Amino acid sequence: MSWSQVEVTGGKVDVELLPFSGPEGARAQAIVRADLIRTLLIQVTSGAHARFEATAAMGSGSLTGRIIDRRQKGPPAERTFTGDLRTIAHQFADMITQQATGVSGFATSRVAFISQDTGFKELYIMDIDGANVQRLTADRSISAHPRWSHDGALLAYTSYRSGYPDVYIVKLEKRTRSRVAFFPGINSGAAFSPDDLTLALTLSKDGNPEIYLMPVEGGSPRQLTHNRATNTSPSWSPDGKEIVYTSDERGSVQLFVISAQGGSPRRLLTGNAYSSEPDWSPDGKKIAYAARIAGEFQIGLYDLASSTATLLTSGGGQDPSWTRNSRHLVFAHGGSLYLLDSVTKQIAALPNGLSRCSEPSVSP
Structure with a gap:
């Protein structure tokens, strides 16, 4: 009907x-x-x-x-x-x-996140209602930056278990993991391309931290950014043609977009002196990010059609991650995880029984 x-x-x-x-x-x-x-x-x-x-x-x-x-x-x-x-x-x-x-639901989604509940930063997943919490690592080290593959079968994350930041991929069905980026220096912040064949990540193997692309299974990376700044936190556009990332090449940390083929990046003017942790919405229309204002982070929203930025929170928030409907976000604040309606700006807690939670990533 x-x-x-x-x-x-x-x-x-x-x-x-x-x-x-x-x-x-x-x-x-x-x-x-x-x-x-x-x-x-x-x-x-x-x-x-x-x-x-x-x-x-x-x-x-x-x-x-x-x-x-x-x-x-x-x-x-x-x-x-x-x-x-x-x-x-x-x-x-x-x-x-x-x-x-008329809005797609997200009740079947899962959330990957980091918690220091054990005293160490370990990788966890849970259902978006906070149930079925599972710890994926027990490295007694630092885990960071989890990101889902678009088919929901893989998780990429950064781990210091070797003593240095390397990128690992977890195959969730088999609960196996492999180290895919372990070049000298920093290997961090990997994000899957829409077809799940390529990772965008930060490497410092050739000097300062730059954005590179490399095959998911490992292999030779291709350098995307070329400057003397620190370039981090890549996130793909849903059509796979562009990548948003953060860079301090203008002095403070700001958002930039670059073609996945390379070339000159363009800066997104958020109106904030410090903007980080971008996440491109699945509908391709918006980029969520964390804005540092008066010493505290808030969740911001950049609208690509109008080139305007607005703040969605006033009580704090970091690490925004879109749900599949491009309307709701999950974010972290004060060691807990929350859900945010980006239209009405209403917020709901996502309790999971763990403390010191951060860096949520919502499954597609």
């Missing part, structure tokens, strides 16, 4: 969750309810005033979900999901989010 789009800018869309049937119905409903609230776009309520009505029937390893727009005539949208309970509940929550708001 066709659905009218509900544009959510300020207020929230009311959704009534009717009881889920089946022995696991109550548990699944609780997961879906929490997912919908976490979108910051939906108010789970009851009564005839709610525009949307959703329910589900739970079977053995399956969930058949239905959602009705009470303002539209026609049959409900219905879909059956199969798999483990948490996954299918998250999938149904994403279906409700899409149907009710």
Whole structure:
């Protein structure tokens, strides 16, 4: 059936969750309810005033979900999901989010991050609701800069386990890792190209830290930037044609964009004296970054069409990472992780039971 789009800018869309049937119905409903609230776009309520009505029937390893727009005539949208309970509940929550708001849900996403909960900076992953926390490293060293491959199968990160900063790739299904960049000097901040075949990363093997490109499986890197500055934190445009990165070639740390083929970079004027940690949105329209203002970092947003920058937070924030819908961001502040709606600027905590968390990266 066709659905009218509900544009959510300020207020929230009311959704009534009717009881889920089946022995696991109550548990699944609780997961879906929490997912919908976490979108910051939906108010789970009851009564005839709610525009949307959703329910589900739970079977053995399956969930058949239905959602009705009470303002539209026609049959409900219905879909059956199969798999483990948490996954299918998250999938149904994403279906409700899409149907009710016109915005893609992200309940099935995962987050890679760094935590010093053990006293060392180790690499972790979790579901975006903070559940299923798994520690991937136990190196008693420094891990940093995790980044997902676009197929969600790999994680690149920087580790000092050898005593020097090297880039590793973890194959999540097999829980194996390989060291792919270990040149003399700095090897850091690797990011996967959209086709997952190339890494953009910082190397200092030829002198100062520059942005290079190299095959994911390892091999000879190609130098992209050429200056006497420190160039770090590359992030690809979704079409793979450009890379945004940070450089202090003008004195302070600023954002620059360069063609993936090389050439002259262009500076993005954010209006801040210090802008770092860029992340290009999946729709290609925006770049999130961290702006240092009066000694504290805030989350900023650079709109590429208008060449304008705005601040999304006022209470602090670093390490922004887009969700797949190019509207929500996950960021770190004060050792905790948070979700941010970049339109309404609302924020929700993502508790995971760990302390001293930083550098989140959201799976595609």
